[in-house]
Amino acid sequence: MPYSASRLETYRQCPQKFKFTYVDGIKTASEGIEAFMGSRVHETLETLYTDLKFCKTVTLESLLDFYHRSWAKAWHDDVKIVREDLTPDNYEALGEKCVVDYYNHYTPFDQGRTLGIEHRVNFDLDPEGQYSILGFIDRISQPKDKVIWIHDYKAKSHLPSQQDLDEDRQLAFYQMAIKQLWPDIEEVELVWHYVMFDQEIHSRRSDAQLEELRQETITLIQEIESATDFPSKKSGLCNWCEHQSICPQFKHLFETKDLPPNEYMGEPGVQLGERLVYLQAEEEKIKKELKQVKEALTDYTKKKGVETVFTKDHKILVKFYSNIKFPGRKDPGRQNLEKLIRDAGLWDVSSSLDVYALARLIDKSGWDVEVVEKIKKFGTPDQTPWIKAFPKNQRRGW
Numbered sequence: 173m174p175y176s177a178s179r180l181e182t183y184r185q186c187p188q189k190f191k192f193t194y195v196d197g198i199k200t201a202s203e204g205i206e207a208f209m210g211s212r213v214h215e216t217l218e219t220l221y222t223d224l225k226f227c228k229t230v231t232l233e234s235l236l237d238f239y240h241r242s243w244a245k246a247w248h249d250d251v252k253i254v255r256e257d258l259t260p261d262n263y264e265a266l267g268e269k270c271v272v273d274y275y276n277h278y279t280p281f282d283q284g285r286t287l288g289i290e291h292r293v294n295f296d297l298d299p300e301g302q303y304s305i306l307g308f309i310d311r312i313s314q315p316k317d318k319v320i321w322i323h324d325y326k327a328k329s330h331l332p333s334q335q336d337l338d339e340d341r342q343l344a345f346y347q348m349a350i351k352q353l354w355p356d357i358e359e360v361e362l363v364w365h366y367v368m369f370d371q372e373i374h375s376r377r378s379d380a381q382l383e384e385l386r387q388e389t390i391t392l393i394q395e396i397e398s399a400t401d402f403p404s405k406k407s408g409l410c411n412w413c414e415h416q417s418i419c420p421q422f423k424h425l426f427e428t429k430d431l432p433p434n435e436y437m438g439e440p441g442v443q444l445g446e447r448l449v450y451l452q453a454e455e456e457k458i459k460k461e462l463k464q465v466k467e468a469l470t471d472y473t474k475k476k477g478v479e480t481v482f483t484k485d486h487k488i489l490v491k492f493y494s495n496i497k498f499p500g501r502k503d504p505g506r507q508n509l510e511k512l513i514r515d516a517g518l519w520d521v522s523s524s525l526d527v528y529a530l531a532r533l534i535d536k537s538g539w540d541v542e543v544v545e546k547i548k549k550f551g552t553p554d555q556t557p558w559i560k561a562f563p564k565n566q567r568r569g570w
């Protein structure tokens with residue numbers, strides 16, 4: 173299977189999506205409107221630079237005319253709009269603004285000689301040619317002798333940080349390809365055009381960084397090729413995933429959301445889910461009430477001076493265990509206690525200071541008596557109640 177930056181990124185983002193798309197080859201007509209708009213802006217900029225290459229005069233009007241015709245021609249019913257407050261017209265206008273800003277920013281387009289547009293690259297990561305990368309470079313330009321700029325147009329609504337782009341793999345792969353194609357080139361600059369923001373961001377890669385990426389990528393491809401399990405990985409990107417309706421994370425929703433109300437309520441998954449939600453809420457309520465009753469029972473037995481309370485069919489045992497209560501994580505004295513334990517070389521034994529374990533351990537520890545006494549000073553005597561109900565005729569617990 174040929175790999176590209178986007179295939180590898182898909183695997184990183186969600187192995188299940190990778191499997192649907194590239195292993196099972198499932199194709200869907202559905203695409204997000206952001207991707208649709210990005211493709212139209214790409215086509216328009218491709219046309220711009222192709223016309224310029226042939227010395228054609230390109231006016232902004234003719235470019236926008238191309239953009240709108242391309243939009244109308246490519247539009248289809250499966251373009252998905254996630255944001256309910258926006259319409260296709262809003263996106264078409266946004267794409268138009270990207271083209272206008274780009275045109276005004278770069279006209280008369282004399283920043284460098286264009287060497288390639290939508291330039292296909294296919295290069296090997298290893299000498300045996302076992303692992304290779306395929307890609308299309310939006311544009312390659314030469315601003316001066318022995319210097320190459322690799323351009324990529326992004327129509328994303330999020331402007332990444334410099335650090336994000338310094339770690340980006342896609343254009344770094346293209347740099348590897350350029351270095352194989354033209355070994356005499358002395359400098360390669362990676363240039364992103366974030367057209368929604370009219371921003372141009374640059375980055376560079378050293379040979380050492382490219383080598384690291386090469387090895388990392390081979391390892392990732394080996395992992396993909398030996399994978400037998402492709403888990404789904406939910407993220408914000410799911411909203412734009414074209415496989416939602418067959419994905420294990422969302423399939424049930426798609427299968428049930430349009431059922432008539434009576435069928436919906438009778439659907440076994442819905443029924444079990446509703447029951448689980450109800451029982452969990454009840455469990456929480458019961459836990460809370462149980463805690464309150466135990467506290468009240470503890471007070472009652474203390475006041476009455478009894479250790480067992482009898483009901484019609486049960487006897488309830490209430491016992492108290494003497495204990496030492498050490499300061500919790502946020503309590504005063506905690507830091508000093510931790511220091512004392514560390515200084516005494518007991519940190520590993522008391523396992524990152526679990527105060528409950530410490531309370532259980534301290535008297536049977538066999539530690540230095542002086543240290544034990546010092547540690548005990550951090551604690552306060554406490555009594556832990558133990559409460560349990562038994563049937564009246566059961567002997568257990570007596």
Ligand code: SF4
Nearest residue numbers: 186189404410413419
């Ligand atoms: S919907 Fe989300 S979890 Fe499911 S395949 Fe797509 S990206 Fe992965």
